[in-house]
Amino acid sequence: MKALPEALQQLIQAFSRLPGIGKKTATRLAFHVLKMDKEQAMELARAIQHVKTNIRFCSICYNITETDPCPICRDPLRDKSTICVVESSEDILLIERTNEYKGLYHVLGGALSPLDGIGPEDLRIKELLNRLTPEVKEVILALNPSTEGEATAIYLARLIKPLNIKITRLARGVPLGSSLEFVDELTLSRAIQSRDEL
Amino acid sequence: MKALPEALQQLIQAFSRLPGIGKKTATRLAFHVLKMDKEQAMELARAIQHVKTNIRFCSICYNITETDPCPICRDPLRDKSTICVVESSEDILLIERTNEYKGLYHVLGGALSPLDGIGPEDLRIKELLNRLTPEVKEVILALNPSTEGEATAIYLARLIKPLNIKITRLARGVPLGSSLEFVDELTLSRAIQSRDEL
Numbered sequence: 225m226k227a228l229p230e231a232l233q234q235l236i237q238a239f240s241r242l243p244g245i246g247k248k249t250a251t252r253l254a255f256h257v258l259k260m261d262k263e264q265a266m267e268l269a270r271a272i273q274h275v276k277t278n279i280r281f282c283s284i285c286y287n288i289t290e291t292d293p294c295p296i297c298r299d300p301l302r303d304k305s306t307i308c309v310v311e312s313s314e315d316i317l318l319i320e321r322t323n324e325y326k327g328l329y330h331v332l333g334g335a336l337s338p339l340d341g342i343g344p345e346d347l348r349i350k351e352l353l354n355r356l357t358p359e360v361k362e363v364i365l366a367l368n369p370s371t372e373g374e375a376t377a378i379y380l381a382r383l384i385k386p387l388n389i390k391i392t393r394l395a396r397g398v399p400l401g402s403s404l405e406f407v408d409e410l411t412l413s414r415a416i417q418s419r420d421e422l
Numbered sequence: 423m424k425a426l427p428e429a430l431q432q433l434i435q436a437f438s439r440l441p442g443i444g445k446k447t448a449t450r451l452a453f454h455v456l457k458m459d460k461e462q463a464m465e466l467a468r469a470i471q472h473v474k475t476n477i478r479f480c481s482i483c484y485n486i487t488e489t490d491p492c493p494i495c496r497d498p499l500r501d502k503s504t505i506c507v508v509e510s511s512e513d514i515l516l517i518e519r520t521n522e523y524k525g526l527y528h529v530l531g532g533a534l535s536p537l538d539g540i541g542p543e544d545l546r547i548k549e550l551l552n553r554l555t556p557e558v559k560e561v562i563l564a565l566n567p568s569t570e571g572e573a574t575a576i577y578l579a580r581l582i583k584p585l586n587i588k589i590t591r592l593a594r595g596v597p598l599g600s601s602l603e604f605v606d607e608l609t610l611s612r613a614i615q616s617r618d619e620l
Contacts, residue, residue, distance in 0.1 A: 245451075255511070255512050256441050275429045279430060317449070
């Protein structure tokens with residue numbers, strides 16, 4: 225496309241590699257960068273470089289962090305008797321936002337998925353088992369409510385059970401603030417099965 | 423949010439300044455950058471810096487370019503007797519994709535919009551008039567079919583008319599490949615008014 229400067233084409237290309245961003249959105253973003261305040265655009269560029277240079281995994285829980293161990297593992301106020309197992313660092317963010325949980329985390333790095341060739345050795349399961357000292361009283365399996373997540377939860381539960389540690393998982397049921405109309409049958413049938421007494 | 427490293431927070435912040443990208447998408451993008459191949463991420467960062475450093479406006483048509491004059495203005499094969507007036511550089515890209523137009527362009531830099539405080543002096547109208555030498559035979563007003571675009575077209579037509587230059591604008595009608603069902607009444611009534619004879 226002769227109409228477009230090379231530099232802009234490269235930026236469109238680079239943007240369209242991001243998830244959920246097609247050619248059209250990438251073009252719109254690139255043109256926006258062009259019109260943007262120079263300092264703000266440079267800030268975005270630097271932020272990307274900074275993230276790729278400074279962020280690594282916590283050697284204890286495998287959360288992403290700039291310092292090792294991560295702030296959560298280092299925090300003396302967090303309850304060291306509970307470990308919440310999640311698939312990815314994003315999930316920690318979601319759980320932290322609830323302000324409901326004060327224990328530690330463990331990032332598996334995915335879920336078992338034989339079809340995608342992800343077996344137990346591809347996840348940080350050995351590392352989790354190594355953390356299960358007598359100090360740990362409960363392991364919360366906060367995996368995604370997907371087939372893979374469920375399978376991983378069952379697998380982990382079988383491994384941890386012999387250690388006499390309480391294993392829990394997130395409650396299943398109808399999401400708050402929604403209408404029953406929008407809840408799928410599977411969720412609804414689970415919600416009926418595990419109904420709470422008032 | 424303690425759970426998130428500073429560098430990542432900055433990246434989320436920077437991403438969410440882009441148009442159509444909210445906090446949630448910005449977070450997803452930032453996490454994707456984290457997982458991305460380092461070279462590709464760095465390429466995105468460099469592309470942003472490159473665009474902000476190397477792209478400027480063509481001193482003739484005000485299209486974005488890395489060289490001045492821009493490749494279109496420099497191209498000896500382009501028809502210099504026609505100037506297509508567009509609101510922004512993005513529009514040039516769209517028109518070039520059609521392969522239908524072989525003349526020159528002129529980027530106004532927006533459309534008249536008294537409510538947003540954009541008057542004739544904020545657009546490159548004087549620059550357009552300066553380009554209307556006797557060599558120019560036709561000015562195509564390819565402005566957006568919005569109130570502002572229409573107003574700008576009428577304003578420009580009034581200025582150019584005395585110069586005895588042919589003034590045209592894009593045809594209005596039903597878009598191709600669509601169904602009449604999805605065409606709004608205004609477009610349909612225009613399409614009826616300017617119906618073509620077969």
